[in-house]
Amino acid sequence: MREPVAPARTLSGAVYAEIRSDILAGRYTPGSKLSPRVIATQSKVSLSVVREALTRLTEQGLVISEPQLGFSVVGLDIDDVRDLSRVRILIEGAALKDAVLNADVEYEAGIVASHHRMVRNAPAVDDGTERVTDEWARAHAEFHRALISACPSPRLRDLADSMRETAELYRRWSGSFPTQQAPRDVSAEHRGLMDAALDRDAELAARLLTVHMNNTAALLERYVAADRTQPDIGLVTDADGAAS
Template sequence: MASRGTAPSLTQRTFERLRADIVGGRLVPGERLRPGGIASAEEVSLNVVREALNRLAGARLVRASPQLGFTVATTSVDDLRDLTDVRSLVEGEALRRSIERGDLTWEGELVAAHHRLERTPMVSADRPDVLDEAWMDVHVAFHAATMSACGSPRMIEMVADLQECASLYRRWSVRVDGGRRDVAGEHRAIFEAAVARDADAACRAHLDHIGRTADLAAAAITGDPSAIPGS
């Protein structure tokens, strides 16, 4: 029986399921995505699947080409470094503006977002090398909250797009972590500096945070853990 619901809701559901499979590693980089097979499995129309895949392509989680159709985006160290450089520029400025302009409502929302992040397990006991999907959601929400008062809708949209791109790499970082990171401490440093209205300290902590993730992800992609700083 076909799924019931409006086309937008079915597209959103299909988008979210495919995104979770890509970010969670169940669909691997370079894997071909066949709209017909997805439509059958999800019990939705081809138009719904194509719309979801086009949205994923817009988020750079999927590649679309006339020859191959849709494939899961590939990963590379060069792309990761480029992404991290752009994130440093855009997110650093968004965070600084947000701290300077944020009011008490923003501060309260940030406190709540950090509380949810601290109370959500990053990994499960039986899968310590796989990021928990619920944690990934509250992680993105926390960082979005730190920058939400920047005053620029376009900048907020750019931050969301960059976070989506980073999700493809974030799952790699935990594979070679080996307990050498205090991720909760990194988030706490960003949070405490933000609520103290210390933009310089918050931006330093944020850039260190995304830099560490990039270093670990690069080591996982290349298979060279010795490349991790401090290893």
Template sequence: MLTPTNAAHLLSSRTMAATLEDLVRRDIITGSLLPGSKLRVKELGERYGAGAIPLREALSRLCATGFVVAVDQKGFRVADISLEELVDITETRQDIERLAIVRAIRRRDTQWEGNVLSAHHQLQRLSVYEPQESNRLNPEWEVAHNRFHTVLIAGCQSERLTHFAMLLRDQTARYRHLSATAPHAHDRNLANEHDAIVHAVLSHDVELASSLLVEHFGRTTKLVAAALEVRLSKVT
């Protein structure tokens, strides 16, 4: 029988697992937990000050989203990264968000357009890179960037489209961090890219907005490819 005490304990364990899921995902995205590295529950417990049960639940959840891989049911490791995976993720995201932005513009209203302007304004006020570490993305910019792209397609009014877009956006996040280390990464003018997308959206130019969004994602993939080439050259 599920007693009030047991129910409270179960709820507490699930809440902790959700918190740990966010923490581990963040450390995978930022590269604090390296691709392919083993995720030992004992070491993670010391790192996050957590017990084995909620940690295992958190890691199991991350397996479902592709950030973590279960190893023969004996343990876990961080999922590897590869150019092939990134291309697959990017092309799928391009298809989904192209459809979403087209629907959003066609179903537009003043509230959505105002939200786009607000998210864009907040994003443009922030520096892309950390002031003291030019090859690391600014965490505040990352939050604002994620919100901008979320708001941009929210007008499509489709829970399924926005859900799949969110999953893919999470998957590309750690690749975006890697793109910051690519040669000529700072030559890219992200502010101008975002400006152009917003202008096309507010002009209700469906074709231009969707093509600019697709190109925007494609440029990140090219930068990551360059960064991966540099990494591989150092290994060999």
């Protein structure tokens, strides 16, 4: 009896998740080429499945596609960092203000629970530093999603989620290299956001979110100005995680 063949969409989703995880973990370096044929061979799937996965990653801003050149991992582009931060502040800030203005007890409980999971998922390693894991990244995304969960506009929430996905790689980079500046207390930034939302202070929450996102962009800008080599993706220096 023949083994059942997995649906192409299921295979594409699995390949997408694998490539995305490899990019975020730094197993594919920024700007490196992605060969659909090599990935298809390694994953034992068809070229069409890999191309579908890479196209999805392109839509999220983790991969770029150029005529005659094919697919490659996005590079560190400070102009894109600034533009992405500006758009995220506009979209997620508006969603956060609407959410706080429509807050109820369930909204508050979701924020507290997601913040607790984010803190608990910060992993320790042998050398005393901490590295962003997929578990922490999911908990971090859940926290930011909880902050805007009471926003009455599904489209605004979806846009904020999409922008957050696009920013994920930059976010991991932002906490991965040393800085001459005072250490960034990301956990305090997250606590401040939680407290402002629980106090139902929409204006303060939006201002803190702006600072939170701008801090990430500023770290990356200092990194580019220092002309360093690519960061060790995933390294963080704070007990709560990497960045916005």
